[in-house]
Amino acid sequence: xxxxxxxxxxxxxxxxxxxxxxxxxxxxxxxxxxxxxxxxxxxxxxxxxxxxxxxxxxxxxxxxxxxxxxxxxxxxxxxxxxxxxxxxxxxxxxxxxxxxxxxxxxxxxxxxxxxxxxxxxxxxxxxxxxxxxxxxxxxxxxxxxxxxxxxxxxxxxxxxxxxxxxxxxxxxxxxxxxxxxxxxxxxxxxxxxxxxxxxx
Amino acid sequence: xxxxxxxxxxxxxxxxxxxxxxxxxxxxxxxxxxxxxxxxxxxxxxxxxxxxxxxxxxxxxxxxxxxxxxxxxxxxxxxxxxxxxxxxxxxxxxxxxxxxxxxxxxxxxxxxxxxxxxxxxxxxxxxxxxxxxxxxxxxxxxxxxxxxxxxxxxxxxxxxxxxxxxxxxxxxxxxxxxxxxxxxxxxxxxxxxxxxxxxxxxxxxxxxxxxxxxxxxxxxxxxxxxxxxxxxxxxxxxxxxxxxxxxxxxxxxxxxxxxxxxxxxxxxxxxxxxxxxxxxxxxxxxxxxxxxxxxxxxxxxxxxxxxxxxxxxxxxxxxxxxxxxxxxxxxxxxxxxxxxxxxxxxxxxxxxxxxxxxxxxxxxxxxxxxxxxxxxxxxxxxxxxxxxxxxxxxxxxxxxxxxxxxxxxxxxxxxxxxxxxxxxxxxxxxxxxxxxxxxxxxxxxxxxxxxxxxxxxxxxxxxxxxxxxxxxxxxxxxxxxxxxxxxx
Numbered sequence: 001x002x003x004x005x006x007x008x009x010x011x012x013x014x015x016x017x018x019x020x021x022x023x024x025x026x027x028x029x030x031x032x033x034x035x036x037x038x039x040x041x042x043x044x045x046x047x048x049x050x051x052x053x054x055x056x057x058x059x060x061x062x063x064x065x066x067x068x069x070x071x072x073x074x075x076x077x078x079x080x081x082x083x084x085x086x087x088x089x090x091x092x093x094x095x096x097x098x099x100x101x102x103x104x105x106x107x108x109x110x111x112x113x114x115x116x117x118x119x120x121x122x123x124x125x126x127x128x129x130x131x132x133x134x135x136x137x138x139x140x141x142x143x144x145x146x147x148x149x150x151x152x153x154x155x156x157x158x159x160x161x162x163x164x165x166x167x168x169x170x171x172x173x174x175x176x177x178x179x180x181x182x183x184x185x186x187x188x189x190x191x192x193x194x195x196x197x198x199x200x
Numbered sequence: 201x202x203x204x205x206x207x208x209x210x211x212x213x214x215x216x217x218x219x220x221x222x223x224x225x226x227x228x229x230x231x232x233x234x235x236x237x238x239x240x241x242x243x244x245x246x247x248x249x250x251x252x253x254x255x256x257x258x259x260x261x262x263x264x265x266x267x268x269x270x271x272x273x274x275x276x277x278x279x280x281x282x283x284x285x286x287x288x289x290x291x292x293x294x295x296x297x298x299x300x301x302x303x304x305x306x307x308x309x310x311x312x313x314x315x316x317x318x319x320x321x322x323x324x325x326x327x328x329x330x331x332x333x334x335x336x337x338x339x340x341x342x343x344x345x346x347x348x349x350x351x352x353x354x355x356x357x358x359x360x361x362x363x364x365x366x367x368x369x370x371x372x373x374x375x376x377x378x379x380x381x382x383x384x385x386x387x388x389x390x391x392x393x394x395x396x397x398x399x400x401x402x403x404x405x406x407x408x409x410x411x412x413x414x415x416x417x418x419x420x421x422x423x424x425x426x427x428x429x430x431x432x433x434x435x436x437x438x439x440x441x442x443x444x445x446x447x448x449x450x451x452x453x454x455x456x457x458x459x460x461x462x463x464x465x466x467x468x469x470x471x472x473x474x475x476x477x478x479x480x481x482x483x484x485x486x487x488x489x490x491x492x493x494x495x496x497x498x499x500x501x502x503x504x505x506x507x508x509x510x511x512x513x514x515x516x517x518x519x520x521x522x523x524x525x526x527x528x529x530x531x532x533x534x535x536x537x538x539x540x541x542x543x544x545x546x547x548x549x550x551x552x553x554x555x556x557x558x559x560x561x562x563x564x565x566x567x568x569x570x571x572x573x574x575x576x577x578x579x580x581x582x583x584x585x586x587x588x589x590x591x592x593x594x595x596x597x598x599x600x601x602x603x604x605x606x607x608x609x610x611x612x613x614x615x616x617x618x619x620x621x622x623x624x625x626x627x628x629x630x631x632x633x634x635x636x637x638x639x640x641x642x643x644x645x646x647x648x649x650x651x652x653x654x655x656x657x658x659x660x661x662x663x664x665x666x667x668x669x670x671x672x673x674x675x676x677x678x679x680x681x682x683x684x685x686x687x688x
Contacts, residue, residue, distance in 0.1 A: 176503065177633075183587055185587060191585075
């Protein structure tokens with residue numbers, strides 16, 4: 001004969017399993033009600049940077065006349081060189097992802113990391129949402145490339161060459177036009193940036 | 201520290217133990233295996249063409265006969281293929297068919313029937329090898345379908361998969377040999393003095409009625425079809441350097457004398473004289489007259505095939521606009537006496553490297569890539585933004601910076617076109633751009649990005665607008681043609 005305590009324990013455990021199953025089901029239902037589109041529209045989480053701000057120069061692309069404009073900004077920057085580079089580009093991206101963006105980027109576009117490799121080499125790692133959702137066109141793509149590189153070079157000294165990766169991998173072009181297969185010479189980018197600063 | 205000859209004489213020679221000698225021999229063998237091309241060029245192979253896939257397999261020589269792995273031949277043709285070794289017996293199961301072979305025996309059993317092999321079956325590390333010539337007997341029984349096998353050229357056709365072709369010579373100057381294929385082809389093309397060779401390594405191209413085709417033309421007198429070692433080849437003989445271009449989705453190959461050798465096109469009134477010879481193009485075909493080089497343009501309709509380029513609207517893809525622009529530009533350039541080749545004249549895939557190789561091989565005076573954009577009004581002209589690095593080594597030019605010496609000529613071309621566009625009051629801007637293949641080209645090279653004339657992107661497709669833009673490009677190039685082509 002089965003002891004009574006054992007029967008009671010089994011019953012309680014079964015009830016607990018059923019209750020937890022019901023709760024898990026409800027939680028899952030709620031989660032599915034949150035639209036993935038809404039989830040994707042969340043901007044990248046702001047980096048936990050605080051402390052005194054610094055004056056930096058951002059090279060911002062403006063689609064309407066198709067130009068690059070330098071503009072100053074006061075932002076808190078970490079002391080480590082690599083984190084400073086990442087923070088700079090994330091500040092730039094925040095402008096592009098804002099409501100009245102002068103050069104809209106795809107939702108979810110992000111700079112995954114910036115690696116500063118000695119001597120003088122920087123690697124910008126973008127996420128796939130950045131590249132896959134980028135508008136295709138020679139001017140649109142080169143504005144993005146010049147904006148990223150020139151902002152980096154203007155604020156982080158001694159960068160001579162820049163390579164752009166997407167999700168940590170090499171990619172032929174950004175969105176069909178701007179070449180990502182090679183390193184960018186920052187001198188050549190500076191020349192392009194100066195051309196792009198003139199509307200005509 | 202320096203050692204004199206006297207010092208060296210006193211250095212005791214190292215003694216080589218047998219172990220060291222064996223190691224040394226192995227190292228040498230490994231080095232030789234790495235250095236020598238491992239017989240890749242001369243390796244015997246058989247190519248199988250089927251409706252499922254086309255593939256090549258190695259052929260090995262055993263006992264003065266050519267052998268091939270039977271499982272490897274059949275495996276790509278169906279899903280349910282397996283083999284089993286049972287002592288000296290090797291059993292093959294293929295769909296509903298069974299075959300049994302015995303190592304060292306010249307008789308096999310296929311679908312319960314005896315089949316005599318021209319040589320003994322071999323079993324090597326569980327791999328069943330059959331004489332190559334037995335495939336003609338074995339495969340129809342195993343596959344239950346007809347095959348055509350040419351043991352001499354080692355080409356095996358499963359079912360009716362052959363690609364046929366016709367060749368027709370157009371005598372209208374310049375003479376052109378137009379070859380139409382029944383399926384798209386992508387041969388490897390090589391040129392040598394007096395001949396252009398097209399090697400079909402994966403395409404089941406078969407011989408026309410007679411392997412030698414003769415044409416009543418002095419520039420392209422004949423073409424010869426041959427097949428050998430699992431591949432077919434068409435060699436077109438010419439008295440002038442020849443070049444090939446693809447169209448009709450890879451179904452048509454047009455072979456014509458390279459433009460530098462063509463007779464000078466009759467220039468309309470007001471056309472400046474021909475450009476001087478290009479000293480840098482060392483392997484360019486000799487010009488028709490000493491010191492004279494004819495203007496030759498390569499027009500590249502960017503994107504194509506799977507690469508649609510920018511989605512200009514729901515219905516309008518960049519690749520279609522660029523193709524329309526390229527065809528119009530060719531017409532405009534040729535009407536001004538400038539020979540023109542459209543690099544992509546149909547909806548085909550072309551990589552950046554292929555575009556660069558085709559262009560560099562053709563040695564044009566100018567390369568013009570066409571792009572289209574939905575943003576921004578008017579036209580943007582781009583010249584190469586040369587990437588970092590890429591040092592040249594002697595006669596070898598770095599691929600990524602090949603454009604460097606031609607950049608001044610490219611800028612002249614861009615300025616010429618910009619002036620003409622400005623004259624027609626088309627908004628124009630000249631910029632650098634990191635856009636391939638500009639930096640890989642050994643000729644003046646520009647990219648032209650055409651935006652809509654106003655706010656409606658569909659206006660990009662307006663024939664009048666396209667015509668106005670390409671006419672300006674052609675006029676702009678005409679104005680500076682005598683300043684192009686000479687690297688500075």
